[in-house]
Amino acid sequence: MASPIGVAIVGASGYAARELIQILLKHPGVKITTATSRQDEAPRLDALHPSLAKRIDLTCETFDADRIAEKAAFAFLALPHTASMAVVPALRERNVKVIDLSADYRLTDPQVYEDWYGHAHTDVAGLGSAVYGLPELFRDRIPTAGLIANPGCYTSTSILALAPLVAENLIERTGVVIDAKSGVSGAGRSPKLTTHFPECNESFSAYSVGRHRHTPEIDQILTTVAAGQGEAVEVIFTPHLVPMDRGIFATIYAVPRQAAVEHDLLDLYRSFYADSPFVRVVNHLPATKDSAYTNYCDLTVRVVRGRIVVLACLDNLIKGASGVAVQNLNLMLGCPEETALI
Amino acid sequence: MASPIGVAIVGASGYAARELIQILLKHPGVKITTATSRQDEAPRLDALHPSLAKRIDLTCETFDADRIAEKAAFAFLALPHTASMAVVPALRERNVKVIDLSADYRLTDPQVYEDWYGHAHTDVAGLGSAVYGLPELFRDRIPTAGLIANPGCYTSTSILALAPLVAENLIERTGVVIDAKSGVSGAGRSPKLTTHFPECNESFSAYSVGRHRHTPEIDQILTTVAAGQGEAVEVIFTPHLVPMDRGIFATIYAVPRQAAVEHDLLDLYRSFYADSPFVRVVNHLPATKDSAYTNYCDLTVRVVRGRIVVLACLDNLIKGASGVAVQNLNLMLGCPEETALI
Amino acid sequence: MASPIGVAIVGASGYAARELIQILLKHPGVKITTATSRQDEAPRLDALHPSLAKRIDLTCETFDADRIAEKAAFAFLALPHTASMAVVPALRERNVKVIDLSADYRLTDPQVYEDWYGHAHTDVAGLGSAVYGLPELFRDRIPTAGLIANPGCYTSTSILALAPLVAENLIERTGVVIDAKSGVSGAGRSPKLTTHFPECNESFSAYSVGRHRHTPEIDQILTTVAAGQGEAVEVIFTPHLVPMDRGIFATIYAVPRQAAVEHDLLDLYRSFYADSPFVRVVNHLPATKDSAYTNYCDLTVRVVRGRIVVLACLDNLIKGASGVAVQNLNLMLGCPEETALI
Amino acid sequence: MASPIGVAIVGASGYAARELIQILLKHPGVKITTATSRQDEAPRLDALHPSLAKRIDLTCETFDADRIAEKAAFAFLALPHTASMAVVPALRERNVKVIDLSADYRLTDPQVYEDWYGHAHTDVAGLGSAVYGLPELFRDRIPTAGLIANPGCYTSTSILALAPLVAENLIERTGVVIDAKSGVSGAGRSPKLTTHFPECNESFSAYSVGRHRHTPEIDQILTTVAAGQGEAVEVIFTPHLVPMDRGIFATIYAVPRQAAVEHDLLDLYRSFYADSPFVRVVNHLPATKDSAYTNYCDLTVRVVRGRIVVLACLDNLIKGASGVAVQNLNLMLGCPEETALI
The missing domain is CATH 3.40.50.720 (NAD(P)-binding Rossmann-like Domain)
Incomplete structure (x- = not known):
């Protein structure tokens, strides 16, 4: 070597x-x-x-x-x-x-x-x-980039969960609800009262409702994915803090343009991510723990009373940050995308 | 005495x-x-x-x-x-x-x-x-009841969060999204794999998506609250499991019939619950920990990109079960509603 | 009133x-x-x-x-x-x-x-x-005091666990090992790296080994309890941090002067604390959760390979701080010791 | 290959x-x-x-x-x-x-x-x-074994912490106190009440005091380590349950035969484990989190009021079970001991 x-x-x-x-x-x-x-x-x-x-x-x-x-x-x-x-x-x-x-x-x-x-x-x-470093969507542009903008953790989760629906123009593009939940490591390593153990342990709370900075990032990338299909994507993004170290979970509610069928949607997702080694489209309802300490994003789709519900999760520090960074490195080096990540 | x-x-x-x-x-x-x-x-x-x-x-x-x-x-x-x-x-x-x-x-x-x-x-x-034992809505009927149906924990949270909007006919009655999160004690005391500590600790997951039994209970009571206003209320209810002992948090997304103004909504909520000692309409974003081990339901309202977002929480074992049971008892006994609860 | x-x-x-x-x-x-x-x-x-x-x-x-x-x-x-x-x-x-x-x-x-x-x-x-405000030992002196020194949380746990053995002169007075574990609220409310959620969650660690400030307090009070029996009590005190909000657990190892019999020791403890409403001498091995959010100290005794092992726990914020403070207030007011505490 | x-x-x-x-x-x-x-x-x-x-x-x-x-x-x-x-x-x-x-x-x-x-x-x-599969002590015998008895998790922690002291005959061989704490995954995957989340979360407790099955295993191996030096090693072993997924922490108290000096002990430990890639003798007080999800055992030594206090930790599922199993496999295969483990 x-x-x-x-x-x-x-x-x-x-x-x-x-x-x-x-x-x-x-x-x-x-x-x-x-x-x-x-x-x-x-x-x-x-x-x-x-x-x-x-x-x-x-x-x-x-x-x-x-x-x-x-x-x-x-x-x-x-x-x-x-x-x-x-x-x-x-x-x-x-x-x-x-x-x-x-x-x-x-x-x-x-x-x-x-x-x-x-x-x-x-x-x-x-x-x-800069090239946006989400390999599942921009795998072609990453190898030759000199500067990669590695995606945000909430953003990756949300985009991977919605990209197939948006790319296929299956959902209304405004009013998409992203109810997102993050483990506390997502808040960084600087001590502050909100992440002091006796404050956030045994507690579930929302924060930055309506003003979290990942909102425009999700809008922008999904609008790119929807290119040529009219109005911009605009999401209602609500982040919450979960008393656990790591993991992001997004529960996403979208209004289908036409009546949605669950197994067709699952097929679509499987097909969309067929060449993406780190997206696992599962039949069961995912749990953050199964993707924790890995570079996988686990997701599934349900239809509930006519709405599409996508449930997706990943490890915010790995697939949501450092793992995808190495995935990008691998693409830039021309070595297998999975190197050091499995 | x-x-x-x-x-x-x-x-x-x-x-x-x-x-x-x-x-x-x-x-x-x-x-x-x-x-x-x-x-x-x-x-x-x-x-x-x-x-x-x-x-x-x-x-x-x-x-x-x-x-x-x-x-x-x-x-x-x-x-x-x-x-x-x-x-x-x-x-x-x-x-x-x-x-x-x-x-x-x-x-x-x-x-x-x-x-x-x-x-x-x-x-x-x-x-x-039977009388449905949610004192904030049915305080008049409880004192003379012989049989109280004490509400479910998710149900109380969801109904208290939505009742003012539904009673005032401010929102679309279908497609209301209730993204709900519960501590593990809500699953009862019988050991099973999903509530085995190493399975659910450090994990966040969804369960019973689209088929949780509190769904028809929420629909029914809110439809009662909306009485005479046309179509039934129908909610999209998604429960999740949070790695903590107690607490329920509901993040609720509703489409207003007319442009909504945040402080007007807060005023409405304060007015609606003026006589309810255990509902606290707060300005800050609530956290389950502040209502844990108490009989309070804490809630607030936001408007995000034109949608109404209600955030509500309570202790599932107290305000969501045993506390409200004693609140009902107090009403039946004719003693102060707060007895033994503050 | x-x-x-x-x-x-x-x-x-x-x-x-x-x-x-x-x-x-x-x-x-x-x-x-x-x-x-x-x-x-x-x-x-x-x-x-x-x-x-x-x-x-x-x-x-x-x-x-x-x-x-x-x-x-x-x-x-x-x-x-x-x-x-x-x-x-x-x-x-x-x-x-x-x-x-x-x-x-x-x-x-x-x-x-x-x-x-x-x-x-x-x-x-x-x-x-100042009068040391541990009612179980100094109940007589508290009512007339003008200044109460409310005990430390580790200290109360350790002293309640050891007082009967020391008072009866049943153990060697040096080399008593107190292996103590505390929930994170014991570290106070000021954020710092060691109590930042992603640092201490899912972790167990020791701190201040050999130099925790509750050491001389335990020595002093137990030496008082042993009054007139020769050498001072000197403990080996090791505190640890447990990823939970509240609770202190002490596992204490003492060398008996004469062969110890478990049920005799349990009888001694029950007798010693017969008039203390907040000490519960239990037969089972205690867990912090059973005393959490209460003013009780739970403890039991075992004999293992000739050593006496005492296991004691309490809620550090209540029996270890604010609850015992109110217990002292009650004694000073002349009202029942349990007022507001049960 | x-x-x-x-x-x-x-x-x-x-x-x-x-x-x-x-x-x-x-x-x-x-x-x-x-x-x-x-x-x-x-x-x-x-x-x-x-x-x-x-x-x-x-x-x-x-x-x-x-x-x-x-x-x-x-x-x-x-x-x-x-x-x-x-x-x-x-x-x-x-x-x-x-x-x-x-x-x-x-x-x-x-x-x-x-x-x-x-x-x-x-x-x-x-x-x-059978050969006892603790590579740090029996590295020579493992390569040719046909049957490896992989050690218990508490056992590995305790033995690695005490072996240098016992091998050098520095401590009294009876009355060694091992106060051990384990994350809940150590209790296995079968649901039962004691490991039901709402029972063990936010709780610290002792169990099997004086009768845990790792006791004779620790005695036996340490007695082997002390070979030829007289009486058998006999430990006072107390296991506790910590509300976290993984990790074992042992706080060990031993009586030195002669006055102990902290830095000499640290030197002894470093020398004893010089050829053991997975034992890290550290100067700071260890925390289970730093060894979690790794095959390392972290340990240090202190002298407190004349007693030797050893503090050691490891991940119960890796260094305490599956990691050491692969370490043994590597020795049997003749490949580097660290293969797949770093």
Whole structure:
């Protein structure tokens, strides 16, 4: 086997970075050669993440584009939004390919970005070149991309659940209800009251009703999927917090244009995802636990009193973040899509 | 104070019975004088429920209507469906007032009962006399009732969340989406694989999609609330299991007949529940934890992209079962509705 | 009934304060007349604790000893250590009786306080007058006290579990192993990484091994219990964090001076706690859940390979903090010890 | 690479089997060629375990030694005790190598087996040939074994934590206290009341105090480790149930023969496990979460008031069952010990 390709982890202290490192450690084609952290002292990776003890011997550095370009052909950015677009241009100038796990390059219209994120976009040129990294829909464009906008976790779940219906123009395009539920790791690693154990444990709650930032991302990609079919897709998206570590579950309600038949819909989904190794169209009602710690998205469809109900789930840190990032890497490397992911 | 009134607990081994006993132990007007269990040996209540140690000194008996009539003016039935209707006639004949926590007397049409529960109803006469025990809607009829059909937990949450909208004829009556989530105690105390800790912990899943038995109960009561306004209410009801002990959360999506304004809706709800001490219309997004271990139902309303979203929660074992049972008892006794419940 | 006595909650924002308020709301003899918080804006109690909505209508004030003295005969202090001893003298001077839930008045020797807490004690006079508020051991001294040092949660569990053995001089006094486990609410309400849900959920860990501040408190009180029997008690205390909201469980290993017989020990415990309504000596192995949300301490004793193993548990926020505080209040008021607690 | 070696999973329906299958699916040197289940209908593996969907296409058969011998060189037995010894002789006669995850071949003295398990041992000859499969201690004997007795989960944790101290004769050999805590998956997959979610969630409890079957196993192996140093090791073992899926944590208290020094002990442990890739001697206090879903055992040592306190943890289903089983397989195959495990 050829010598492994160097990859950099930019922003190593969070959960997505930790998962990413664990996956990449199993990848025969790459080697993590450098990692950065904004923490003052230069922590070892296994000090940030004790679960990495004995598995990787690397000390975080502060970000330096030259140094990354010297050591890595690919950089994974696990940074907060706005921090990504501050470093992407320097990396791209140095020909480092970038897989960005933040939201900075997902929304193609910089005004929409500003409306939802409250900051002007500072790399509009980069935005134009980014490819949305959902392999199940954009598998053809990913291999040659220089900058991947890795999708949001709620977004992937929702889009994978709705794409077949939208692509086939089977449902009303407005008023699609996405009732979504997430484990707490989706809220990141910074302690705050809402994610303090005695507050969110043994509790179920809604948050950001009507104003969650994954809303325009879902609208945009589904509208793309529906291309040429008239009005834009507009979803009613409601996120909730579930007292568990990981997993996203979306229950989606859509109004069919014509009377829907359950087994026809299941056939459609199976056909649509026939070449997608990580989507499992199941007959039973899915549970997040069956997809936890894997790169699978499990989904099924039901017809209830004339409405189409899609139920989909995945692991927010893997298929919803770091696993799909490696899936994108695999496509860019030209190696099997499943590498390090099964 | 007058000497306390005797009450019986019929079916003492489950969670609703345990909660009921704990509440009644605080009630100055009643005394638990007898309890029954179908278990072979006659267990002490604190053997069934170790949390009751030192709090009540009573041994379960097998069911005997005469003995109950001798010792108690009220009987709470915490039995599975079909078991309740097997004993209610004998109790009513002996003038024992009955608060039935099972589903047996909730559906007024015996055919609907048979369709959803798979058993013919064996006490149609009793069915005709039962009063649906949701005090917020039927406070006037409860005091004189001899038989109370205590509502289901999902049902109470859903109805309290929708009643103001339906009563005021503000929403489309079909296609109302109720996305409901329940803690695991809602599944009862009998061990089975789906509620085995390593199966449901750290997992979120849907179940009984399109066929949960609380569906016709919600339809029926809301149609009553909508009386005289045309077509029946028909809901799309989807229950989910949340890895927590207790709590029900319902996220409800309705299509307004006319453009809805959030603060007007909040005003409507506050007005509708002005005399209901256990409904708290809040401005913030509710969390099950704030109503856990209480008899409160917390709810709020939002307007999202033209849809009305109602978010409501309560403790399934208290406001969803045993607390509302005592609320009904209080109304029947003529004592303050809050007695033993705050 | 006489008009209720005014009580103040000093430091209303934490979990112990919330539990205290909930208990006091059920107490027929007292009324919460004022509450303080160090937060800048003056929050309503139900803004700090949404579970209190509709239950209490009070806005927090900043601390003012005169104002408290005017409105309250008793003040409960739910403050961090050092903050309590900064306000106690002013309250005592104004004849307000104080029940202090912090650690400031528990250790009788100010040097021991300084050694373990890292601060010099600033109210040594007050220290001399404080009564340790564990009713099961000091029921006689509490009624006339002006200042109660409410015990720590680990401490109460450990002392109740060991007091009969120590009082009867049945065990070796050094090398007593206390392996203790606590739910996460024991760590308070301030968010930090160790109590961030995705860190501590699904995890069991030890912390502060060999240096937890409840160690000298356990040593001191047990040495008092052993009075006149020679050497001081010295425990090996190891706390652990359990992924649950509430509950403390202690598994205690002691070397008997003479061969121990299990049922004799159980008899001893039952006799020792015969007059203590909140200690339940049970035959089965206790579980924290059975004492959760109650003021009971459940315990039992076993003999294993010649060692005495005591297993004890209680709710850290109630019997371990706010419940015992009200138990102390009841003794000071001369009303039944169980008032508002059953 | 040579064609993969066939392996059989005997008893495929439980958690250890599921984990085993997931690990073996990553193993380049083996292929699961057959699986058995005692269930009446012949379920597919992904019907038993939905998480295996799309990952393995195999239907369970009933047990047939000839068929297994035909298809597999190795059989993993994930059976209850007594069921293993009923099939091992037939497999060994057919030269199938066996890795038995049950307790049947762990205790070398059949009388001890009978005393603790309540059944006479029916394969005493097999017992004599079995090798105890704890690679860290018996790495030399495993490669040539035909029958491996895979250790218990509590046992592995306890032995790895104590072996260095016992081997070096540093501690008193009786009265060693092992206070152990396990996640609920350790109780298996059969639903029962004690593992019903609403019973064990949010609860911490002890069970089987003084009579857990891992006790004689720990005694036996540690006595072997102490060989030639006099009296047998005798531990006080107390298991507890933690409301989490997986993980075992042991807090161990030992009396040193001479004054113990913490950093010397840490050096000893590091040296003792220098060649063991799956034991991580850490400086910080370990948490089960850092070893969850891995084959690592994390441990550290402290000296508290003259006692040695060892804190160790591992994932009960992996390092405590299926991971160590594959570690044993790797040694028997002569491939790197870490294969499929990192």
